[in-house]
Amino acid sequence: MNTKKYLSWLLIIVLALAAFGAVAYAQDEEPEFTEEQIASSEYLQEILRQSEEIYDTSEFAKEGPYRIALAAQGTSNSWSALFDAHAFWYAEELGEDVISELIYADAMASADVQVPQVEDLLAQDPDALILVPMGEAALSAPVERAMAQGVPVILCASRVETDNFVTEVATNLYATGSNLAQWLVDELGGSGNVVMMTGIPGVTTAEVMAQGANAVWEANPDINVLATQPGNWSTADAKQLMEQWIAQFGEDIDGVWSGGAQMSQGIISAFQDAGLEVPPIAGGEDQAGFLRQAKEIGLEFAAWQYPNAMVTLCIDAAIDILQGEPVPRFIDFRDHIPNTDNFTNEQIDDFFNPNYSDDVHGPILMPEEKLAELGFLIESDE
């Protein structure tokens, strides 16, 4: 009897510990923000507020099929090319009785191109507007005008300054930037010299990720940020900048924080050219080229994800809105698309697909035949 009793107690203790571990793990998963962090970041305040809000969309409800306008970044790089491909594939999957027309506009990654383009799209009276804003400020007034015209706006992958839109599909970029920085701090044992390469100045994604990282540097006074400069999400610019930093700081650089995988590739290349060991990089992505390079040299890295497949969620949101269903003000793609959390070099095999060409950003929701059609699969030698 005693043995049974002891075993029962043991089982209870094990279960309690497991529950405690699960709670602790879950808390680890959800980043916590200090009051100072929240107070210092308007973005964070807005994201946290919008995550709690639900938009009543009954005013937009109408019968289908729908004409949906998509003001996209355009075919300026492989991320946006796959974003567009996902959009067209998904609209086709849904069928013409759901989406009769996807009116597409390619902004060529320029706010100046996109502002008049949105005006042109709105002049065609679409039922909803999915917008990948190329400028937080530049697209604010056009978004407000769309809403005033009765066209619900779904922000996709980036945001605008105004709060007058229906919903946004993205992720918490502040948390993304700070998580990457925290990984680097842990990797360096809490002290060391780092350099920080950000994306294009003025673009929300770049600015907010940097804000998140800066908050971590401030909380870790033994981390010395040697330099912060934009690498413009360009491999060539990043390589040039890293070459300059290597000449300036040499082997004193213990780690690199990078705002994107394209830049991380340039960073790796600069270290290799200089004959130096590549230090840990916080700022990889689920991008085949980066993962291939990281695997080859055994790089220690932390990666974030910004799947182009999130456009499918944007289309779903547009349809929900036009059907009058309430939608959350902020939709985090990590809650809907599997395997989109941050990861490290330890999980590289879960993400790296050797059949993908270097410019594929995962995860991919389209069938592989579609990728092959678009030329994103590496042809076998057979």
Place this chain on the structure above:
Amino acid sequence: MTTQILAPQHDITRSHYVTLLRRNAPVILVYILIIILALIGTFGSERFLTERNLFNLVRQIAFLGIVALGQTLVILTAGIDLSVGSLVKLSLLTSAILVDGEPSNIPIAIVGTLALGVLVGVVHAVIITQLGVSPFIVTLGTFSVLRGISLTIATGPVGRATPGILRLYDQKVGPVSALAVFFFILLFLVAAMLRLTTFGRYIYAIGGNEEVARLSGINVARVKFGVYILSGLLASVAGLMWLSRMGVGDPNAGEGLELRTITAVIIGGTSLFGGRGSVFGTLGGVILIELSRNLLNVMGVNRFFQELIQGAIIVAAVALYKQKGRQ
């Protein structure tokens, strides 16, 4: 006797028209192209000839047009202004910061922004006329300097327009955008200045041959001061208009505007070597650029094709101009 006199007069009149036609061939061609594109739009898409789209199109013409007016004046003197895009950006930031959502700040914001345009024009003119540096180099330098200042002020949105300024963007005068009406008034004023004033004639004279103009007693430096100040002023006016379009100061605004204005001026038949051209030609260039962009967007044509078509139009326009020059 009478018939003998009339016959040569008729010939003179006819040859006058032929000369006029030949001289304005590029401009006429641009307007023919505009008519063709408008017809394609009308029959090619049911969404082109709608009130909403036409209102939108004319308003978009005003934005590019106002900066292109200043660029025309500069190019007529055989100069160039590569800084206009950066100046629009800085003017937008300045006006947004100065207004900051308060209607009572609007007068100071207007004065401050216009003063900035004048200041940039004066700097250009001083370096070009007093130090003898070529306009290309000077304005290429200020392109970077103004852009740098803008990005130092802000890499994110700053300042705020008032609701009244935002409403101005959608304001109508009859069926036409109020901003477009404002642009057309400016266009006619600049055209009148070029045609009816001594200053206007001096602009053409300097562009035709600066040395001859100087020897004829024209104060070249003073005219260039006027031209660069006007170009800066018009760019800062455009910056104020951008505030009504965007509602906030955006450090990304105005990118590439210098090339688009130069394109509009060249398409409109103004010689890059100065001395020949008109603002009505530039208007044609602006309409052609904005109409083709709008039409291709409405018809869902890929953006790369839009660039390609626009590039082809520039090459064709310049080739025609050169061909005419040889004749």
